[in-house]
Amino acid sequence: MSVGQTIKHKTQEFKGRITERVGRTTRNKRLQREGRTDRVSGNLKQAASKVKHAFRR
Structure with missing residues (x-):
């Protein structure tokens, strides 16, 4: 997983947390x-990237 994608997914998760809290x-x-949708989506994308990375080794 590239650094750019990692940052993108973490940003989406963080944005979701903020939006959910404001809501x-x-x-x-x-x-x-x-907010919940963004947060969960960011988490799932991070998990999928970690699984891909684990199988590449």
């Missing part, structure tokens, strides 16, 4: 869903 604070369900 909770403002009681905005749409923002909460968007």
Whole structure:
């Protein structure tokens, strides 16, 4: 996994955490869903990259 992709996935996860937190604070369900989706998507992409990297060795 390249450094650029790692940063991109971590940024997506972080953005999701922030969006979800803002949604909770403002009681905005749409923002909460968007944040959760971004956070989970970033985590899954990171996990997939780690699995790919493990099998390349």
